[in-house]
Amino acid sequence: MDFTIDFTKEQIESIEDVLQQELIDLGVQSVILMDLAGNVIVNLDNGHANHDVFSLAALAAGNYGAVSAMANIIGEQEFSLLFHKGEKESIHFSKVVEDLLLLTIFNRDVSLGFLRLKVAEAIKRIQTLI
Numbered sequence: 252m253d254f255t256i257d258f259t260k261e262q263i264e265s266i267e268d269v270l271q272q273e274l275i276d277l278g279v280q281s282v283i284l285m286d287l288a289g290n291v292i293v294n295l296d297n298g299h300a301n302h303d304v305f306s307l308a309a310l311a312a313g314n315y316g317a318v319s320a321m322a323n324i325i326g327e328q329e330f331s332l333l334f335h336k337g338e339k340e341s342i343h344f345s346k347v348v349e350d351l352l353l354l355t356i357f358n359r360d361v362s363l364g365f366l367r368l369k370v371a372e373a374i375k376r377i378q379t380l381i
Contacts (some may be wrong), residue, residue, distance in 0.1 A: 256286075256350070256381060265380050269296050273373035277360070277364060279366065280340065281356040284347065286375075287312055299359060300356065311354050315344055334363065345370050347377055 258266075270282045270293060281300040284293040289312035294304050315333065322330050333344035343355045343366055353374065357366055 269376045273369050278361045281355045282367040287350050347374050
């Protein structure tokens with residue numbers, strides 16, 4: 252079931268503040284809050300990221316959809332960890348609510364365990380804002 256969330260300007264600003272405090276200020280390179288269709292809602296980075304955000308969001312939505320379908324095929328509702336590790340940069344996916352995904356790009360300076368903790372905290376704060 253797909254649904255659309257209409258965000259107010261205040262909600263967007265509050266979400267940006269949460270993502271800045273919880274993730275960007277702690278060393279994450281880039282954070283994208285998007286819907287499952289690949290539409291970017293919030294895009295923040297540390298000033299050094301150079302990504303094609305809209306292509307990345309579209310591909311991430313497709314990737315998330317494919318992985319979710321694989322989970323269903325093997326009898327899982329969803330996988331709790333979606334993560335792609337690169338040599339220099341890695342990508343972490345987290346579902347925020349039914350139709351929202353948080354995409355986090357980070358480098359070797361941030362550990363996956365620490366990132367997962369901070370993402371979980373950010374998601375809880377965002378959920379209270381929606």
